Amino acid sequence: MQQIARSVALAFDNLSRPHRVMLGSLTVLTLAVAVWRPYVYHPEASPVIKTIELEKNEIRSLLPEASEPLDQSPEAEDDTIPQDELDDKTAGEAGVHEYVVSTGDTLSSILNQYGIDMGDISQLAAVDKDLRNLKIGQQLSWTLNADGELQRLTWEMSRRETRTYDRSGTAFKLSSEMQQGEWVNNVLKGTVGSSFVSSAKDAGLTSAEISGVIKAMQWQMDFRKVKKGDQFAVLMSREMLEGKREQSRLVGVRLRSGGKDYYAIRAEDGKFYDRSGSGLAKGFMRFPTAKQFRISSNFNPRRLNPVTGRVAPHKGVDFAMPQGTPVLAVGDGEVVMAKRSGAAGYFVAIRHGRSYTTRYMHLKKLLVKPGQKVKRGDRVALSGNTGRSTGPHLHYEVWVNQQAVNPLTAKLPRTEGLTGSDRNEYLAQVREVTPQLSFN
Numbered sequence: 001m002q003q004i005a006r007s008v009a010l011a012f013d014n015l016s017r018p019h020r021v022m023l024g025s026l027t028v029l030t031l032a033v034a035v036w037r038p039y040v041y042h043p044e045a046s047p048v049i050k051t052i053e054l055e056k057n058e059i060r061s062l063l064p065e066a067s068e069p070l071d072q073s074p075e076a077e078d079d080t081i082p083q084d085e086l087d088d089k090t091a092g093e094a095g096v097h098e099y100v101v102s103t104g105d106t107l108s109s110i111l112n113q114y115g116i117d118m119g120d121i122s123q124l125a126a127v128d129k130d131l132r133n134l135k136i137g138q139q140l141s142w143t144l145n146a147d148g149e150l151q152r153l154t155w156e157m158s159r160r161e162t163r164t165y166d167r168s169g170t171a172f173k174l175s176s177e178m179q180q181g182e183w184v185n186n187v188l189k190g191t192v193g194s195s196f197v198s199s200a201k202d203a204g205l206t207s208a209e210i211s212g213v214i215k216a217m218q219w220q221m222d223f224r225k226v227k228k229g230d231q232f233a234v235l236m237s238r239e240m241l242e243g244k245r246e247q248s249r250l251v252g253v254r255l256r257s258g259g260k261d262y263y264a265i266r267a268e269d270g271k272f273y274d275r276s277g278s279g280l281a282k283g284f285m286r287f288p289t290a291k292q293f294r295i296s297s298n299f300n301p302r303r304l305n306p307v308t309g310r311v312a313p314h315k316g317v318d319f320a321m322p323q324g325t326p327v328l329a330v331g332d333g334e335v336v337m338a339k340r341s342g343a344a345g346y347f348v349a350i351r352h353g354r355s356y357t358t359r360y361m362h363l364k365k366l367l368v369k370p371g372q373k374v375k376r377g378d379r380v381a382l383s384g385n386t387g388r389s390t391g392p393h394l395h396y397e398v399w400v401n402q403q404a405v406n407p408l409t410a411k412l413p414r415t416e417g418l419t420g421s422d423r424n425e426y427l428a429q430v431r432e433v434t435p436q437l438s439f440n
């Protein structure tokens with residue numbers, strides 16, 4: 001008897017707490033019944049009772065959670081309700097089965113274990129292929145019809161979207177419901193410390209929101225040049241659903257750098273303009289000279305170099321022109337290089353916004369310095385024949401996102417601005433947004 005009780009007690013370690021309590025109670029009860037009978041028929045068998053008392057203590061010592069005597073514990077009382085009766089209650093009340101997707105689950109593995117017909121499961125997967133990609137934590141619920149067939153399946157994909165599949169004959173009909181959040185405006189402001197990005201994070205902007213700000217301001221401001229002490233204010237509209245942020249939209253941004261204010265405010269078309277409704281991306285000139293010169297060599301990713309005799313990409317366009325012809329910046333930007341360098345001779349590189357760079361080579365004389373801001377049409381150099389060059393010409397390159405493109409055909413920024421009613425609407429928006437972008 002003692003042996004049996006001990007092995008039962010040891011097996012408790014592998015059981016959950018309610019099961020342990022229940023099994024403990026049952027064991028004690030069984031033993032009590034076993035003891036009670038011999039006691040009735042053999043009143044002299046007191047040693048048996050002693051043994052049982054001991055085992056009862058042993059069991060209790062293996063159940064440290066059971067602070068109260070087992071037979072009086074309210075938990076033990078709850079556990080006396082048979083489990084299948086509980087199941088019937090929840091299933092019977094609503095008639096809805098619920099399931100939370102966990103590791104390794106698939107639609108068929110889940111529904112199959114509840115006895116749903118494989119044919120119905122394939123029908124569901126045919127109606128919506130997305131059902132093949134259930135994600136952990138998503139909730140499925142379903143109801144059966146009187147014949148025990150699947151009547152309706154509901155899939156809570158996210159806080160936003162719920163899809164429902166209703167039986168229609170042998171197939172299922174899909175419907176989707178999107179939850180709309182509430183758009184809330186937030187003004188986030190701060191003063192630049194070690195970097196704009198870290199200060200913007202401190203002010204409560206997410207990485208994606210910060211990228212949006214940098215992009216909106218790219219034609220006015222190189223954020224790598226933002227200095228300690230510069231101030232910013234950002235008006236962000238965020239869609240909130242069940243207390244969580246679903247998405248956000250930049251409404252307007254103001255940056256004060258070096259005592260000067262820069263603004264970018266969103267219009268109805270989703271683009272950003274300055275406070276007067278002018279486009280922030282100033283258009284590029286197609287040619288870097290006042291008049292158009294003859295093209296002596298085209299852009300060619302696989303050109304035979306006339307000087308070296310090797311096949312090498314010609315990353316720009318050559319314009320034949322007399323030495324000393326003024327070379328113009330094709331767009332607003334900042335000079336990032338102006339120096340003499342081997343094969344390129346004297347050359348200038350200008351960065352425009354975030355993604356564009358233009359380069360001008362074989363120059364005779366530089367008219368700008370690195371770091372200098374230039375406007376579209378500014379003279380940056382005089383053309384020449386320096387470096388690896390076979391005659392007076394200008395070699396001109398356009399780079400988009402670190403990639404050389406054909407300057408004659410590339411899609412270049414165009415000057416855009418709002419006109420008419422679009423502009424009036426925008427100016428009304430500016431009047432509403434600007435006061436919110438204060439630094440106080």
Ligand SMILES: [Zn+2]
Nearest residue numbers: 316317318395
């Ligand atoms: Zn060239």
